[in-house]
Amino acid sequence: MRKSREDGFIEFAGGLTGHLFRSACLLTSGDTYLAEDLVQETLGRMYLKWGRISQVDNPAAYAQTVLVRTFLTYRRRRSSDERPVAELPDVPVITGSDPLLRLALLQALGQLPPKDRAVVVLRYWEDRSIEETADAMNISSSAVRTRASRALARLRAQLGGSLTELVPAS
Incomplete structure (x- = not known):
């Protein structure tokens, strides 16, 4: 059979x-x-x-x-958007205003409380989910959402309109 x-x-x-x-x-x-x-x-x-x-x-x-x-x-x-290329670039591509943007973001991040900074880095830099961030920080998922929302609001207030000056035109 x-x-x-x-x-x-x-x-x-x-x-x-x-x-x-x-x-x-x-x-x-x-x-x-x-x-x-x-x-x-x-x-x-x-x-x-x-x-x-x-x-x-x-x-x-x-x-x-x-x-x-x-x-x-x-x-x-997450890795499904990765595409192999025939040759790797020898030097990183950096636009003229990219270092200024990085410095502005690092300075604004440095002014956040440590837990808020950790949430922003885990969620948006390391691209972790809310649950993964909560596990890493040993806090609840709702606390991650609250901290992320407040931290992003603080970053927007600190950076204001100056961020648009630093972003290269497309």
Whole structure:
């Protein structure tokens, strides 16, 4: 019985792989390597539950749904926007006003109370979630929200309109 189930999946996957790959290429804007990974992940998930999936009216539509959900899950990951480049830059690209902006932000951050500064750094510099920040600081999630809101208000008041002078024009 298991052999016939595997044979059924192999036949199903062989007939559907091309269609899934084309759909994945469209989802990934032509990134064929990512498309291959998504198809492989989709077929792996389908194989694990093939006994139940093979009983569904339209397994191909189910596979398409799994592909889209796999893609969306991938996009939600933080590292999904990273793209490899052929050559790394030798020197960092710094605009003329970037050092001034950094100094102004560092000075304004230095005037915040230590806990508020920690919340701002954890939430916005290290890009941590509210829950991760709360765990790191051993405070409640609502305390993180409150501190972040107040700290950002203080930063806006301290920096005022001077920040727009320091930001390079796009």
